[in-house]
Amino acid sequence: MATQTKAAPQTTDRELWSELMDFYIEEAWILDERRFHDWLDLFTEDAFYFMPRRKNVYRRDLAKEFSGPGDLALMEEHKTDLQMRVARLDTGMAWAEDPPSRTRHLVGNLAIQSVDGDEVHCKTAFIAHKSHLETDQDLYTGARHDILRRVDGQWKIARRTVLIDANVLLSKNLSIFL
Amino acid sequence: MVATKKYSIIDTETGALDRRIFVDEAIYREELEKIFGRAWQMIGHVSLVPNRNDFFHTYMGEDPVILTRDNNGQLHAFLNMCRHRGNRIVRADEGNSKNFMCTYHGWTFSNDGRLEHVPGVSEAYYDALAMDELSLIEAKVDTYAGIVFATWDHEAPSLEAYLGDARWYLDVSFNRRDGGTIAYGPQKWLEPCNWKTPVDNCSDNYHVPVTHLSSMLAKNKLIGTPRTTQQEMATSIDRRHLFVNGHSLTFAEVDEKTPRAGHGMTAANRHLFEAYQLDTLPEVERRLGSKRARGMQLNNHSLFPNGVLGFRLALPRGPLMTEFWHFAIVDKDAPEDIQGYLRWGLGGNNGVAGLFEQDDIDNWRQVSLSATSPLARKYSQWLSMGRGHTTDNHPEYVGHVSERYISESNQRNFYTRWEEFMNADSWADISIEPIAADYQGSATLNS
Numbered sequence: 001m002a003t004q005t006k007a008a009p010q011t012t013d014r015e016l017w018s019e020l021m022d023f024y025i026e027e028a029w030i031l032d033e034r035r036f037h038d039w040l041d042l043f044t045e046d047a048f049y050f051m052p053r054r055k056n057v058y059r060r061d062l063a064k065e066f067s068g069p070g071d072l073a074l075m076e077e078h079k080t081d082l083q084m085r086v087a088r089l090d091t092g093m094a095w096a097e098d099p100p101s102r103t104r105h106l107v108g109n110l111a112i113q114s115v116d117g118d119e120v121h122c123k124t125a126f127i128a129h130k131s132h133l134e135t136d137q138d139l140y141t142g143a144r145h146d147i148l149r150r151v152d153g154q155w156k157i158a159r160r161t162v163l164i165d166a167n168v169l170l171s172k173n174l175s176i177f178l
Numbered sequence: 179m180v181a182t183k184k185y186s187i188i189d190t191e192t193g194a195l196d197r198r199i200f201v202d203e204a205i206y207r208e209e210l211e212k213i214f215g216r217a218w219q220m221i222g223h224v225s226l227v228p229n230r231n232d233f234f235h236t237y238m239g240e241d242p243v244i245l246t247r248d249n250n251g252q253l254h255a256f257l258n259m260c261r262h263r264g265n266r267i268v269r270a271d272e273g274n275s276k277n278f279m280c281t282y283h284g285w286t287f288s289n290d291g292r293l294e295h296v297p298g299v300s301e302a303y304y305d306a307l308a309m310d311e312l313s314l315i316e317a318k319v320d321t322y323a324g325i326v327f328a329t330w331d332h333e334a335p336s337l338e339a340y341l342g343d344a345r346w347y348l349d350v351s352f353n354r355r356d357g358g359t360i361a362y363g364p365q366k367w368l369e370p371c372n373w374k375t376p377v378d379n380c381s382d383n384y385h386v387p388v389t390h391l392s393s394m395l396a397k398n399k400l401i402g403t404p405r406t407t408q409q410e411m412a413t414s415i416d417r418r419h420l421f422v423n424g425h426s427l428t429f430a431e432v433d434e435k436t437p438r439a440g441h442g443m444t445a446a447n448r449h450l451f452e453a454y455q456l457d458t459l460p461e462v463e464r465r466l467g468s469k470r471a472r473g474m475q476l477n478n479h480s481l482f483p484n485g486v487l488g489f490r491l492a493l494p495r496g497p498l499m500t501e502f503w504h505f506a507i508v509d510k511d512a513p514e515d516i517q518g519y520l521r522w523g524l525g526g527n528n529g530v531a532g533l534f535e536q537d538d539i540d541n542w543r544q545v546s547l548s549a550t551s552p553l554a555r556k557y558s559q560w561l562s563m564g565r566g567h568t569t570d571n572h573p574e575y576v577g578h579v580s581e582r583y584i585s586e587s588n589q590r591n592f593y594t595r596w597e598e599f600m601n602a603d604s605w606a607d608i609s610i611e612p613i614a615a616d617y618q619g620s621a622t623l624n625s
Contacts, residue, residue: 053365055271056269058269058270058273060273061270061273070518071362072362072363072365072506072521072524072529074529076526083400084396084397084401085533087396088393088395089392091391093391093395095389095392096536096540133540167271168366168501169367169368169530172367172368172539172543173367173536173539174531
């Protein structure tokens, strides 16, 4: 699922790289400090958040490793759907997250793949740890392929594809944001 | 041979349920044999193996199973076990292959189960290996509305008899269109609970307004989905809770305009669902007759032993672990936008990240875990709701029909069915209710 590089010379722009890395660090703190309305503000109005299923297939079938559009995904969310998830938490009765998880998102390995006007295609790797109730622990690892768009001088996520590394998820649910 | 009754875990008079069945390792081992070794189980869907030589890897209980469509188009379900030492011969979720080679010593089986090739069969085995007797272990396979079922027990009754009149109700969701259904998925994840709890939960309409209130409120606020109150659930008389031939069903009596599959329906797209309902009504009525086409909507249900709300599976992984598989099953001939909304809605409600299902799991888990305590085990689960308010002679509906939508009648019956399987020496000891419903319309088990 590598995105085509459209403008190779700009991918060496250290200033842009630092700017985007700051964005991802800030996003991680927002998530881990449970400022979910601030997190929603990081998305454009037309944002699409997509997490395909990851299949365990032979090397010859790697083209089918991720479920594609039109297939069942783990998450396929427009902004309204993400807002619905946050509204749920706000009720105080979203039992999967009440008491809430204690999360830690580590994001790195930022690679800028292309710059196209106000949009940047980039990918990062993440490790997210979830501690829940008394002793539950889940570890999620994967990659995020994002399209970030500059809107009124601020970077926003226009599209996020979360490529999770697990086939069978070793967790009781996916109740946190990745 | 008369079975010696061994398990008495549910008192149907009081609804007291023995908690040991959720944690006891010996009971669990026996379940694998007496339930998962015997019962018809959903294992796949024809759309997962659409082409010749396609395979899809699945499970029956803990046993790994390869669903294949052989070179002649015939479906098979094989234990994924090399007959030599027992290594798995398939290690991927799906693919296309005429044969499967064991990566240990190279024994190779065709996708119709025959042992085709053994390295050194002349030299090392001196041509003394009875290759004909070493085919893959094969389960009996049949399909209902595109869903593939299998059983290890070749003495089991037909799938049609096993589903019995549950099919009369299931048809309302799964057997509507001439083109059949298509399955997307599965999502797979581990739920740390006993496999029976999510199955029993499918008839627990009581929990919905409590466990899932946050999701109903959020959906109501952002996409205009109507929310159901506890009062409506408890008092509505146009919804039913019934048990038939081992299977748990709930449904609603609705008018002909009400969209039948509501997952993914929002205030904004509701008109598309309504149009789909009315556009397809003549076809559905031809297939199912007017009562089922015009007046019924299937709601939560479970198929014995481990089918959970549609084509979703609770696969046992030890007494306190369940691997959950979520498929979205939709009408194959539905327009692309309806399919998309349904797929999104089914996953968004009940998948691993589903708004609804994520709130279920800690309930289920703690219900299971409570049984690990010798102290807690002294106190039964209490499934007394609606006792004495179920009839076997409903004028319209076949089965053990409760007066209200909220009842624990199905749960009492589910654990009684469990007891029946566990106490039976063979299928001869397991009851099958005769098919008695009026199957109007042209739809059959497989078409």
